[in-house]
Amino acid sequence: MTKPALSTPVLFHNGLLIDGTGGDPVASSAVLVEDGVVRWAGPDAAIPAELPQGTRRIDVRGNAILPGFIDCHVHMVAPGGAFNHAALAAMPKTLQTFLSAPRMKATLEAGVTTVRDLAGADAGHKKAVEQGLVVGPRLQIAVAMLSPTGGHGDMRMAEDNRDCDPAMSRLADGVPEARRAVRDVLRKGADVIKIAATGGVWSPTDQPDDDGFLEDEIRTIVDIAAGHRGKKVTAHAQGKDGILNALRGGCASIEHGYEITDEGIDLMLQNDVFLVPTLTTLNTDPDPTKATSVQYAKKRHWQEVGRAHVRHAIERGVRVAMGTDCGIAEHGTNMRELAYLVEYGMTPMGAIKAGTSEAAELIGLADELGTLEPGKRADVVIARGNPLEDITSLSKPENVLLVMKDGTTYKDLDGLTA
Numbered sequence: 001m002t003k004p005a006l007s008t009p010v011l012f013h014n015g016l017l018i019d020g021t022g023g024d025p026v027a028s029s030a031v032l033v034e035d036g037v038v039r040w041a042g043p044d045a046a047i048p049a050e051l052p053q054g055t056r057r058i059d060v061r062g063n064a065i066l067p068g069f070i071d072c073h074v075h076m077v078a079p080g081g082a083f084n085h086a087a088l089a090a091m092p093k094t095l096q097t098f099l100s101a102p103r104m105k106a107t108l109e110a111g112v113t114t115v116r117d118l119a120g121a122d123a124g125h126k127k128a129v130e131q132g133l134v135v136g137p138r139l140q141i142a143v144a145m146l147s148p149t150g151g152h153g154d155m156r157m158a159e160d161n162r163d164c165d166p167a168m169s170r171l172a173d174g175v176p177e178a179r180r181a182v183r184d185v186l187r188k189g190a191d192v193i194k195i196a197a198t199g200g201v202w203s204p205t206d207q208p209d210d211d212g213f214l215e216d217e218i219r220t221i222v223d224i225a226a227g228h229r230g231k232k233v234t235a236h237a238q239g240k241d242g243i244l245n246a247l248r249g250g251c252a253s254i255e256h257g258y259e260i261t262d263e264g265i266d267l268m269l270q271n272d273v274f275l276v277p278t279l280t281t282l283n284t285d286p287d288p289t290k291a292t293s294v295q296y297a298k299k300r301h302w303q304e305v306g307r308a309h310v311r312h313a314i315e316r317g318v319r320v321a322m323g324t325d326c327g328i329a330e331h332g333t334n335m336r337e338l339a340y341l342v343e344y345g346m347t348p349m350g351a352i353k354a355g356t357s358e359a360a361e362l363i364g365l366a367d368e369l370g371t372l373e374p375g376k377r378a379d380v381v382i383a384r385g386n387p388l389e390d391i392t393s394l395s396k397p398e399n400v401l402l403v404m405k406d407g408t409t410y411k412d413l414d415g416l417t418a
């Protein structure tokens, strides 16, 4: 497949405009797209008299016009559902890559036009989308998660002493090794650095409240990333002490944050750090036929911890960006996260912002993405009905009628552009 040609100019009109800025929705509104860019957005009554030559008018029949959504936490090479790291590690890399192609397509068709892949996908995944070989969201990649020995990225069982990096991680201990590990993922094209600041639910030899990297290691990684065109570091962080290490070390966001305390929340508010609570995965119940009994019990316990603490952080006004951990959760179900964010205390508009303008801010692309304002890339979602009245409607892919990325339409259920 070759890269789709830029489409003719398009005017979506007769829509409920929810532009991602958090401003009030506007009925009977329009968005003008030309050369892959939003040129104009506003009420139908104010559509410019002079439209570009050949503009196609598309009546969206009162449905919602939204920006393309951004999922800040995905693993395209992981299959979704409890998975076996040994099986993944044993799988040829090429097969892992081919298997991720339909997942990328399902993600785009759910309405997610940008994904931050937080370990697993490499620069080839990103380039394959850019070159039009694979249909999917644009990607930012972490390449691999940096983790200490025995930490969340160390998938070896206790008796396994083989000295090799796991499928989706780089192991490092101490400041010099942390330096080498971060430089290695930067060398491989990392847009963002992912670290393990605590243990986790699925790693075999640690617990979510075990510390991962300590503050000196984290600070070193943050400094090196910052010196590479201002790249940011995000921390897998679940237990309260590791969350504090990540925050004191200078991370830009906290993934999961299940046991975040008021002390951590204060630091997040002071330093403008985002929480990516991955509620889709938190609320995915463990499958007793796939998880070991230890993993099953761990997951159940941490579901309770997460429910209480994340709700409190949202109540206190921490900035939230949408992230699902799809790859652990099923791919293509990304938009369920919005409904969970509302269930945990956000307004529907707050949840939509978390998935659009706030997420764009976190990933450093607020100039290009996240709102339907003139000059932004034309990532547009047309969704059935009014998601502000029923946020769960967005989680059903059949309600996501049309998905446009960079001005090219990739999904059009009702044949609006036919």
Ligand SMILES: [Zn+2]
Pocket: 073, 074, 075, 118, 325
């Ligand atoms: Zn993850």
